[in-house]
Amino acid sequence: MQATISNPNDLPEKPGVYLLKDVQDEILYVGKAKSLKKRVKSYFKEDLEDPKTRVLMRHFHHLDYLVTDTEKEALILESNLIKKHLPRYNIRLKDDKRYPYLQITSENYPRLLITRNVRDDGSHYYGPFTDVTSVRSLLKLLKPVFQLRDCKRMDGPCLNYQIDLCPAPCSGQVTRKDYHENVEKVKLFLEGRQKEVMDLLQKEMEQAALNHDYEKAVVIRDQLFSLGEVMEKQKMEFNRSLDQDVIATSNDGEVVVVVVFRVRNGKIMGKDDFLMEGAQENSPPEILTAFIKQYYSGPRQVPAEILLPVMIEDHLLIEKWLSEKIYTNEYPEGGLSDVLKNQYGNDTDHLSVSVRVPEEGLEHRLVQMVTKNSSIILNHHKQARGALLDLKTYLKIPKIPRRIEAFDISNLAGKNAVASMVVFEDGKPSKNYYRKYKLETPGPDDYAMMQEVLRRRYEKLVSKGETPPDLVVVDGGRGQLNVAIEVLDSLGIQTGVIGLAKEFEQVFIPEVAIPLILPSNSPALHILQRVRDEAHRFAVKYHKNLRDRDLQSSPLDEISGIGPKRKMNLMRHFGDLESIKNASVDEILEVNGINRNLATEIYEFLNPSKN
Numbered sequence: 001m002q003a004t005i006s007n008p009n010d011l012p013e014k015p016g017v018y019l020l021k022d023v024q025d026e027i028l029y030v031g032k033a034k035s036l037k038k039r040v041k042s043y044f045k046e047d048l049e050d051p052k053t054r055v056l057m058r059h060f061h062h063l064d065y066l067v068t069d070t071e072k073e074a075l076i077l078e079s080n081l082i083k084k085h086l087p088r089y090n091i092r093l094k095d096d097k098r099y100p101y102l103q104i105t106s107e108n109y110p111r112l113l114i115t116r117n118v119r120d121d122g123s124h125y126y127g128p129f130t131d132v133t134s135v136r137s138l139l140k141l142l143k144p145v146f147q148l149r150d151c152k153r154m155d156g157p158c159l160n161y162q163i164d165l166c167p168a169p170c171s172g173q174v175t176r177k178d179y180h181e182n183v184e185k186v187k188l189f190l191e192g193r194q195k196e197v198m199d200l201l202q203k204e205m206e207q208a209a210l211n212h213d214y215e216k217a218v219v220i221r222d223q224l225f226s227l228g229e230v231m232e233k234q235k236m237e238f239n240r241s242l243d244q245d246v247i248a249t250s251n252d253g254e255v256v257v258v259v260v261f262r263v264r265n266g267k268i269m270g271k272d273d274f275l276m277e278g279a280q281e282n283s284p285p286e287i288l289t290a291f292i293k294q295y296y297s298g299p300r301q302v303p304a305e306i307l308l309p310v311m312i313e314d315h316l317l318i319e320k321w322l323s324e325k326i327y328t329n330e331y332p333e334g335g336l337s338d339v340l341k342n343q344y345g346n347d348t349d350h351l352s353v354s355v356r357v358p359e360e361g362l363e364h365r366l367v368q369m370v371t372k373n374s375s376i377i378l379n380h381h382k383q384a385r386g387a388l389l390d391l392k393t394y395l396k397i398p399k400i401p402r403r404i405e406a407f408d409i410s411n412l413a414g415k416n417a418v419a420s421m422v423v424f425e426d427g428k429p430s431k432n433y434y435r436k437y438k439l440e441t442p443g444p445d446d447y448a449m450m451q452e453v454l455r456r457r458y459e460k461l462v463s464k465g466e467t468p469p470d471l472v473v474v475d476g477g478r479g480q481l482n483v484a485i486e487v488l489d490s491l492g493i494q495t496g497v498i499g500l501a502k503e504f505e506q507v508f509i510p511e512v513a514i515p516l517i518l519p520s521n522s523p524a525l526h527i528l529q530r531v532r533d534e535a536h537r538f539a540v541k542y543h544k545n546l547r548d549r550d551l552q553s554s555p556l557d558e559i560s561g562i563g564p565k566r567k568m569n570l571m572r573h574f575g576d577l578e579s580i581k582n583a584s585v586d587e588i589l590e591v592n593g594i595n596r597n598l599a600t601e602i603y604e605f606l607n608p609s610k611n
């Protein structure tokens, strides 16, 4: 039930969620309560102590509320509503889409993939991981061991079957039950329960040997061996077997960071850091409470223990919620899978979650270490923020450039022309927003090419109603800057824009005749240099890929005397095959390593009609 009122006395004394709103019906704050009436009435006291609540109530106009059966339901609803509406006065976990996850799909024969899109689609997600390289190597190690298919359409069997990387469910070479047993093992493994996977495999190997199925026993022995190697690679072992998330926070009054260390089976499996918004004036227990509710409300693996430096609010309620979540997440049909039944029987006590503040020993030191990490990360953010603030002042732009989009063009005499767009958020590259463009502008016309890429990027942004970046950086001087201003103006986009010339580090600013030279040791200049170099690297890489693709299979291969080196020299000189075809013998002769005989042969081969 949902209702709108403005007097808290009209609220029921029941558990539920309340949404405080302003006069425009904008949600200012979402909260949950055991008794809606009691909780909301506390906002209407004369002498509100908390300054943030005082400001909130100055904007308050009316409220909506929803009654729930239990306080736990209210907790879940509150997390979902905060995630959906991001109310200004709630503590909000900054969007964590940039982190990669491992996904076990919900298909009939599931696949194991890397993704940054966590959806409520029945898949199992593991993560987030801090960096994509470590996820890739984990995937590479797990695929041959557990042999999950990696094709989009099961239209094989393909080479993967021939080289023992897939059991070929596409052609019925494996039963669905056998395939799913492997899927279950991957899940256990990714939950950090590697030892259980090893024990299961050991039992299966012994059973296969007893049944005289020696082929199967050998396959399992190899799996055991490979898994042992994978586990060896995971460093930083502790003496005890732990399955915990260790969470700490740091707050300097402007930036609030939360750090999570994921410890599985005694090993630190990963570390992630998150920025919290709207939390500068809140206490550590308030910040950690808000974080835990939002962090675990998505499809995320819940550990057996959560270790903290200070106790959170509602900790018993949160423990109960997480304990139920761990159970329903892992066994959505409400029962243990066959594989797990063998392991545990029907005992599910081990699935309860406890939230603790360790006072001494290894766990206490672990919490201290995570707290120290959070203050180091906070310092990095502070430095980046200082540099961005300087940049705003130097460039005279309206906002701190928290999101920068930078463009670079790469081509060879107009051939294979491409452009890159890289994105930096809070001074750090956000690679999943990077874009590459194959340009259609004919000829080597730098201005027209820059115009094309900017138009394509920002017309799309406008059509999707997205927010423009705080700063647009184009590679080049005054000419490129003018092109950028013209495109942005024509689309009605008002934001900071500069041109950055490679030579002499000159910064071209709108309406300022003389280019700016930033101090060479200034962190603001270092950010601009990183942005520019990254855009350049990304554009050159794409251009090179296109050129290599042209090079890979080319009619030039059919001319005797043309090897990879001469082919590369020809392509470097002319840019593409069409230009070589249009060149005269004398022009071909200008290329390194080509003599007159070979030049004539190339000319005649590419122009048979002219012979």
Ligand code: SF4
Pocket (backbone or CB within 6 Å): 149, 150, 151, 153, 154, 155, 156, 157, 158, 159, 160, 161, 166, 167, 168, 169, 170, 171
């Ligand atoms: S063998 Fe079949 S199921 Fe396996 S990857 Fe190849 S096509 Fe896909």
